[in-house]
Amino acid sequence: MAKKIGTVTHWYDKIGVAVIKLTGPLSKGDRIKIKKGDEEFEETVSSLQIDHADADKAKKGAEAAVKLSQKAKEGAQVFLE
Secondary structure, eight states, X not given: OOEEEEXXXXXXXXXXXXXXXXXXXXXXXXXXXXXETTEEEEEEOOOEEETTEEOSEEOTTOEXXXXXXXXXXXXXXXXXX
């Protein structure tokens, strides 16, 4: 069962990066699902940054930047698979 771990607060189109306000921990290598309305896709976290610095893990409450292969709309829910 997927567990909600955050919400997309911003999308940087040119670099394909979503900023996620975390309500749970997130680590590199985690499998996540991005869902907004009928649109959803899964992705493995390969690039994770906090305050423009590479990180292996992000804690609950952090705002983490994650590189994605598809566009994630603001307000999209993020689930840990």
